[in-house]
Amino acid sequence: xxxxxxxxxxxxxxxxxxxxxxxxxxxxxxxxxxxxxxxxxxxxxxxxxxxxxxxxxxxxxxxxxxxxxxxxxxxxxxxxxxxxxxxxxxxxxxxxxxxxxxxxxxxxxxxxxxxxxxxxxxxxxxxxxxxxxxxxxxxxxxxxxxxxxxxxxxxxxxxxxxxxxxxxxxxxxxxxxxxxxxxxxxxxxxxxxxxxxxxxxxxxxxxxxxxxxxxxxxxxxxxxxxxxxxxx
Numbered sequence: 356x357x358x359x360x361x362x363x364x365x366x367x368x369x370x371x372x373x374x375x376x377x378x379x380x381x382x383x384x385x386x387x388x389x390x391x392x393x394x395x396x397x398x399x400x401x402x403x404x405x406x407x408x409x410x411x412x413x414x415x416x417x418x419x420x421x422x423x424x425x426x427x428x429x430x431x432x433x434x435x436x437x438x439x440x441x442x443x444x445x446x447x448x449x450x451x452x453x454x455x456x457x458x459x460x461x462x463x464x465x466x467x468x469x470x471x472x473x474x475x476x477x478x479x480x481x482x483x484x485x486x487x488x489x490x491x492x493x494x495x496x497x498x499x500x501x502x503x504x505x506x507x508x509x510x511x512x513x514x515x516x517x518x519x520x521x522x523x524x525x526x527x528x529x530x531x532x533x534x535x536x537x538x539x540x541x542x543x544x545x546x547x548x549x550x551x552x553x554x555x556x557x558x559x560x561x562x563x564x565x566x567x568x569x570x571x572x573x574x575x576x577x578x579x580x581x582x583x584x585x586x587x
Contacts, residue, residue, distance in 0.1 A: 370412075373408060376404070377398070377399075380402035381398045384397055385423055389475070390417070390420050398419070417480065424480055427470075428490055434459065435452070435455065435494055440501055445502075446505060448504075449502075449511075450560055452497075453563045453564075454556060467529065467533050498517040502567065512567065512569045520567065524559060
């Protein structure tokens with residue numbers, strides 16, 4: 356292979372293409388109507404295929420739903436890795452990761468709808484998939500490495516659990532988009548207006564950075580923080 360020419364991705368087989376088309380049609384249907392409301396006939400029609408193809412690739416509707424969940428998680432995890440945070444200073448890496456997490460939900464409302472639906476089912480399909488836990492471990496490892504780099508650089512404080520940090524900024528973003536319609540009515544403003552979405556993203560990024568930065572006079576070690584002693 357000539358130098359400086361990136362390797363090409365092998366073309367998808369006909370079977371892989373059919374599977375991807377079905378996953379895309381199912382993602383739209385499950386986001387709109389959930390597992391219970393979506394219909395196999397509708398999904399097959401949206402994919403331009405016979406529903407027997409759906410059964411061939413995924414077994415049944417629940418199998419397809421599980422595959423969609425795995426697919427949407429794989430997408431966000433892949434994009435997180437493509438941020439290549441290890442090459443950035445720790446604070447800039449954290450800023451970029453938090454901003455990306457918010458932007459992904461903003462640009463993929465179907466992801467929010469599908470996760471909300473799966474939570475309504477108690478997360479049982481994620482358990483059935485058997486792969487999602489392993490798939491999501493890299494984001495915690497990535498966040499942990501970023502925190503450690505920030506501690507070494509003297510910009511982040513010690514004693515932070517990367518899972519707690521992830522749950523905090525991801526939770527703020529998910530709450531915003533999962534409840535944007537009711538919140539817009541309650542507070543009488545359009546929370547999906549692009550200018551307000553941008554403002555909210557900046558707020559969550561700054562909120563998270565302020566939570567992890569090393570503060571003057573802060574001697575936090577391990578889990579014995581003053582906050583934990585007061586409220587733990």
